[in-house]
Amino acid sequence: MLTYALICFALGAMGGLVLAAHVLKGKFAPWAVSVLHALLGASGLLLLVVLVVQGTASSRVMAALGLLVLAALGGFYLASLHLRRAIPPKGVVFIHAGVAVAGFLTLLSALLAA
Numbered sequence: 001m002l003t004y005a006l007i008c009f010a011l012g013a014m015g016g017l018v019l020a021a022h023v024l025k026g027k028f029a030p031w032a033v034s035v036l037h038a039l040l041g042a043s044g045l046l047l048l049v050v051l052v053v054q055g056t057a058s059s060r061v062m063a064a065l066g067l068l069v070l071a072a073l074g075g076f077y078l079a080s081l082h083l084r085r086a087i088p089p090k091g092v093v094f095i096h097a098g099v100a101v102a103g104f105l106t107l108l109s110a111l112l113a114a
Helices: 002-024 031-054 059-083 090-113
Strands: none
Touching: 002 031, 002 090, 031 059, 059 090
């Protein structure tokens, strides 16, 4: 299940790169990519929550979950701007991406340590 969560986050990150590129150019991001990015991130989080609830998650997985939940909260803010058709501040996009990457790398380290 951990591998599937990583795959969801990796695919979601590709969409995130597309979204960030639009923001950096000062353009409105495509809705389809935004929704897909959100669905992949939510799927990955759900898989991690299942691992934690089952009691099979290591401390690294729980740390990754914490970071990825923080990234998701930033994503909710970015999505609220998207719904208002506002281009988000670049700094918020960088913080969202940085926290998500830290969570992804923590999760990857948990998989490699297993």
